[in-house]
Amino acid sequence: MSENAYTYAGRDGAPGDPLIFAFHGTGGDETQFAGLVAEIAPGAGLVAPRGDVSEAGANRFFRRTGEGVYDMEDLARATEKMAGFVAAHRARAPERPVFGLGYSNGANILATVLLAKPELFDRAALLHPLIPWTPEPAPGLKGRRVLITAGRADPICPWPQSEALIAYFRAQGAVVDTHVHAGGHELRPGEFSALAALLDL
Numbered sequence: 001m002s003e004n005a006y007t008y009a010g011r012d013g014a015p016g017d018p019l020i021f022a023f024h025g026t027g028g029d030e031t032q033f034a035g036l037v038a039e040i041a042p043g044a045g046l047v048a049p050r051g052d053v054s055e056a057g058a059n060r061f062f063r064r065t066g067e068g069v070y071d072m073e074d075l076a077r078a079t080e081k082m083a084g085f086v087a088a089h090r091a092r093a094p095e096r097p098v099f100g101l102g103y104s105n106g107a108n109i110l111a112t113v114l115l116a117k118p119e120l121f122d123r124a125a126l127l128h129p130l131i132p133w134t135p136e137p138a139p140g141l142k143g144r145r146v147l148i149t150a151g152r153a154d155p156i157c158p159w160p161q162s163e164a165l166i167a168y169f170r171a172q173g174a175v176v177d178t179h180v181h182a183g184g185h186e187l188r189p190g191e192f193s194a195l196a197a198l199l200d201l
Contacts, residue, residue, distance in 0.1 A: 003088035005081060006049035009034050013045030018097045020199065021086060021121075022048040023106025027058035033101065040196040045096070047089050049082070051105070061109035067156065068132055070108075079112040086113065086120045099199055101125040103187065104156070111165075118144060125149075125195050128185055130157040131165050142173030147198045149179040149191045156185045 009030040013019070020041060022033035030048040037046050051059040053074070062078035063071040090098055100121045102110035107129035114124050118140030125147040146169050150162035162180075169176045179194040 003085065003092065005085045005088075006052060008047055008049040010048065011046045014043035016096065017041070017043035017045065018099045018122075018199065019045040019047065019089065019093055021089075021098070021100040021110070022046060023061065023100070023102030023110050024048070024051065024059065025104035025106050026055065026060050028103075028106070029059055033103070036192070036195075037101075037199075040192070041199045044099075044199070045093070047086075049085065051109075052081075053078070060105050062105075068130060070132070075112060078109060079116055082109055083113050083117045083120060087117075090120065097122045099123045099125075101127065101195060101199075102129075103127040104129075104185065114138075114141070114144075114146075123147075123198055125198050126165075127187060127191060127195070128154060128157050128162075129165060130161060132161060134164070135168060138172050141169060143175065145175045145177070145198065147177045147179070147194055149181075149187075149194060151181055151183045151185060151188075153183055154185045 020037050024032040030050040034048055051061040053060045053063050063074040098121055100110045107126040111126050111129050111131055115135050115138050118138055123145040127149045148166050152159045179191050181188050
């Protein structure tokens with residue numbers, strides 16, 4: 001897969017610093033997390049792809065048929081395409097650690113790539129993910145550091161499913177950090193602090 005398979009924002013960063021992939025939420029674009037990454041990891045390289053699916057004009061990484069109901073065929077397509085895109089960028093700088101962060105729809109595509117190809121990311125932050133099924137075992141997740149954040153009153157990512165995803169990653173042997181707040185789908189300051197800790201070498 002080509003490193004130009006998606007329109008993306010990028011910067012090289014400092015040699016030896018992490019390469020960070022940032023995946024926007026529904027309706028976002030490649031600029032959504034560029035400033036945040038620059039602030040909390042100023043030396044890092046950045047690859048921030050724009051989703052290639054439009055839902056009533058809103059960018060997404062894969063199609064859905066309703067809130068929380070995924071087009072699984074399109075999700076499989078998107079997962080394979082994104083895994084190839086990430087691998088192509090990794091190949092340009094094989095000596096650098098590679099981290100991923102994604103919010104909402106971006107967290108979901110990051111999660112599915114992580115489940116399919118755990119070796120592509122050394123660390124990953126899933127901010128308000130929704131994986132509405134029980135994934136198959138993924139032994140390659142063992143020892144990988146994963147941050148999962150959630151809101152207990154999130155109407156889009158119900159807390160029981162977030163809790164189940166946290167338990168799944170722990171069962172695979174991942175080193176799981178969490179930040180859970182009492183609110184909904186919004187990102188809160190504590191999540192940014194947890195993300196900064198994850199991205200800090």
